[in-house]
Amino acid sequence: MIIILKPDVTPESPEYQVLMKYLSQFEGVRTHIAEYQGITRKVVEIHLIGDTRKVPVEVIQSLPGVEKAIRISAKYRQIGRHGDLEPIGFDYKGLHFDQNSFHVFVGLCAVDTKENTEAIFKALKENGIRTARMGAYKPRTSPYDFQGHGKECLPWLFELAGKYDIAVIAMEVLAPHHIEEIWEALEKTGHPTGVMLQIGTRNAQNFELLKAVGNQQEFPVLYKRGMGLTIEESLNACEYIASEGNHNIIFCLRGVRTHLGEPHRNLVDFGHVPVIKRLTKLPVCVDPSHPIGSRVKAPDGIRDIYHVAAQGVIAGANMVLVEFHPVPEKALCDGPQALYLEELPCFMEYINQAREAYLNMKDIVARHTMQMMAPKP
Ligand code: PEP
Ligand code: MN
Numbered sequence: 001m002i003i004i005l006k007p008d009v010t011p012e013s014p015e016y017q018v019l020m021k022y023l024s025q026f027e028g029v030r031t032h033i034a035e036y037q038g039i040t041r042k043v044v045e046i047h048l049i050g051d052t053r054k055v056p057v058e059v060i061q062s063l064p065g066v067e068k069a070i071r072i073s074a075k076y077r078q079i080g081r082h083g084d085l086e087p088i089g090f091d092y093k094g095l096h097f098d099q100n101s102f103h104v105f106v107g108l109c110a111v112d113t114k115e116n117t118e119a120i121f122k123a124l125k126e127n128g129i130r131t132a133r134m135g136a137y138k139p140r141t142s143p144y145d146f147q148g149h150g151k152e153c154l155p156w157l158f159e160l161a162g163k164y165d166i167a168v169i170a171m172e173v174l175a176p177h178h179i180e181e182i183w184e185a186l187e188k189t190g191h192p193t194g195v196m197l198q199i200g201t202r203n204a205q206n207f208e209l210l211k212a213v214g215n216q217q218e219f220p221v222l223y224k225r226g227m228g229l230t231i232e233e234s235l236n237a238c239e240y241i242a243s244e245g246n247h248n249i250i251f252c253l254r255g256v257r258t259h260l261g262e263p264h265r266n267l268v269d270f271g272h273v274p275v276i277k278r279l280t281k282l283p284v285c286v287d288p289s290h291p292i293g294s295r296v297k298a299p300d301g302i303r304d305i306y307h308v309a310a311q312g313v314i315a316g317a318n319m320v321l322v323e324f325h326p327v328p329e330k331a332l333c334d335g336p337q338a339l340y341l342e343e344l345p346c347f348m349e350y351i352n353q354a355r356e357a358y359l360n361m362k363d364i365v366a367r368h369t370m371q372m373m374a375p376k377p
Contacts, residue, residue, distance in 0.1 A: 001048040004068045015065025078242035079280045087281030090248040093167040093194035104320045107133035110333035119326040121164035130167040146332040154185035162192020172198040176212035198222040214244025227257040251282045255291025265293025273315035285319035286312030289337045310354040
């Protein structure tokens, strides 16, 4: 069961004490407090864990300080949508993330030289973008391939980000100690930017890593669906993160592994955008670079990466994560799929147009639904 408190009720309020006293009579029922900070208000939820069958919803609902009590049968206790409450999302570094927001994270698959990194940040600033992707720790198939510069590059990377007013960098972590390394580098450089910790598809069920990113509240988490996992398995992985205390999670679709996706690298799964939005409160990201794997173009002159990015956005995605490089031929990782930096204005105009189309399409459906529901004369 989830109990949502009225907006002005906090754990210090007398109404809260009354509620907790009432709940304490039910043996085997534990409580977990979850707080969500939205733009206009903070939501405090009390999650009842254990055998809650004897806890009467109607009585709880009638207690002072309670806005709503919902009995949940769903398995996604923390990340799931319960009832008709609109998810409030979260704020980070002055940006808001929820199921209505829209951000494009652009950048290098793997950080290589300072020159290339600065070229990316400069182009982002010129295009009014404050969200980047930058890989410092790379999970590679072969141990002989470039593994990323790791913590060595973090101080100059963060300073450069600050110079170009980048608010958030999405950065994959492969092990719990990488979170500390990122924190230390941010401390050392005076927090010129923010970091969103990325869980890569290869670590989608690395439960100790999931617990580690869940066990801290500083950084939000970008969770990438396991390329061989069902939606249910990947959502349970997000539930691991949330149940440790961090609810600031974005769910990223990045394609799934099957030969049926050939000649693309993976099979695009962006049809699941509405599924994740329906089942959970999480904002949804799409990564068009990794499932496609190359810069090929269709006969209409549009790259496959653009086509599928637009498909994800039209399906209602809240974020796009895409790889660019100033000189893709020289990239140390995923060069074949990196878009040319010169085409950033084109990509942004294209993707913003897709977002506009989505918003207009949403209005069309809402208008027709209203008309269909209106009483007939
Ligand atoms: C990445 O985004 O840098 C990456 C490695 O992606 P994935 O985990 O989806 O393969
Ligand atoms: Mn990559």
